[in-house]
Amino acid sequence: MYPRIRALREDHDLSQRQVAEMLGMSQTGYSKYETGENDIPTAVLIKLSTFYRTSVDYLLGLTPVSTPYPPSK
Template structure:
């Protein structure tokens, strides 16, 4: 399932293997092997891929069909999130990602 999800996410973003590999600082051939199933990413790389594609690791592994990274973190709670809480967390996550992106650009 991982290889299919990686290819799906990459094509959805309309990015080449080469550009994706460069963005993640890995070799294109290494990434290509993830998509063919010849090799699997280590945990750190799997997290980087999930962050890059803005999906959960569970989505990449086929444990859920929900691409949202937040829903997985809170899906097993005894008291499920309300729609309002989900929307709030999504906004907070987006603000954090924008802040992180600006911060990373300052370091370059």
């Protein structure tokens, strides 16, 4: 359901455990986001978009292009 968060994590050479620690949660809980078993809360989407410097729309698959976050002025 959320293939882009997995792709971004792998592109940054990070483990699920590392991303989970950054989010303050367990690796198992984070894994359920990547597989779509659990929906990602808005607050977590915002943290992930800030961490990966992309938009929430990109993470959700609403736009095909990863735009920098925050947007350039």
